[in-house]
């Protein structure tokens with residue numbers, strides 16, 4: 198459920214504000230991932246300090262820096278705030294890893310992640326905490342809900358890129374701006390997340406999926422372009438998004454995803470089968486041998502592709518043992534296919550036009566489902582992972 202926060206001052210909201218005040222007083226941990234942001238550090242600290250004083254906030258700021266060596270450490274020290282510190286990380290680098298590392302080090306019950314480049318208005322934090330206090334599990338600073346905006350000079354490429362990335366995440370979450378790097382959640386919810394394994398930049402998406410958040414609120418923000426320092430969002434980082442999406446899809450739709458990949462491999466097997474059959478026919482082999490050759494090569498290619506992609510978690514297992522298992526299960530599948538096809542043919546379907554083809558298709562589908570179940574739960578079952 199996506200909720201846009203309205204700031205009506207009716208009783209309910211006043212209660213919520215009271216709750217938010219209590220939550221705010223018990224403390225906020227603001228985590229800021231940084232890589233070469235020395236110029237921006239004093240600026241964001243000034244803005245947070247202003248907010249802190251105006252709203253009487255208890256907070257800590259943790260800059261999670263991937264060893265920038267650009268004066269970031271000195272910039273935090275020079276600012277002289279006892280509530281701000283910088284953690285210099287030298288291993289397991291990356292934006293998402295830095296954020297998660299920061300969350301595990303945080304001392305307060307409310308966790309907030311914000312970019313250092315002043316793209317995100319820290320002034321929206323109280324409203325985000327208010328949303329948490331009213332029962333939301335996760336709150337995003339969003340460019341794409343009404344009232345949200347971006348600076349005007351976004352080129353068409355950047356805009357399309359952002360929208361396509363959002364669209365690809367739609368089956369994972371209905372929120373409008375899951376790509377946002379500005380968000381808030383409770384530490385207790387973070388602590389009960391499934392194991393986190395993000396690649397690239399989309400840490401909010403990782404958390405929404407792995408913490409199973411249903412109630413996600415979006416607070417409209419204006420997203421400003423960075424004024425200082427350089428963007429680290431390279432094409433390489435963007436390509437990691439595809440890898441991340443695949444992982445999240447498998448996590449959320451495990452069985453459906455395995456089956457989908459199994460079907461795609463199965464379809465490729467039909468092509469391999471027919472291609473082999475045709476080549477053998479051209480080379481002058483008899484029909485029966487061509488059929489057998491087609492089946493044999495497709496069984497091998499299906500096995501290799503399923504092992505590499507569909508059931509990639511079992512890649513470490515003994516390949517020969519798996520191959521023998523795969524062939525045994527496939528042969529049973531072929532028998533199922535044949536028996537079902539014969540059965541259907543004998544029923545009233547057999548008398549229909551194209552009855553033979555229909556019977557064969559039902560047989561193939563039955564054989565495939567049988568094969569899938571056998572492979573998923575017997576041959577490539579998860580205990581094969583070391």
Ligand SMILES: Nc1nc2c(ncn2[C@@H]2O[C@H](COP(=O)(O)OP(=O)(O)OP(=O)(O)O)[C@@H](O)[C@H]2O)c(=O)[nH]1
Pocket residue numbers: 229230231232233234261262263290291292295311312313314316378398423427428429430
């Ligand atoms: N610790 C750490 N922080 C990073 C890394 N890459 C980027 N960041 C920080 O993550 C935040 C977002 O990075 P940006 O480069 O601004 O990426 P972006 O906001 O998606 O792209 P722009 O809109 O072009 O700025 C910034 O505060 C960066 O300093 C990284 O590898 N490690």
Ligand SMILES: [Mg+2]
Pocket residue numbers: 312314316423428
């Ligand atoms: Mg940025």
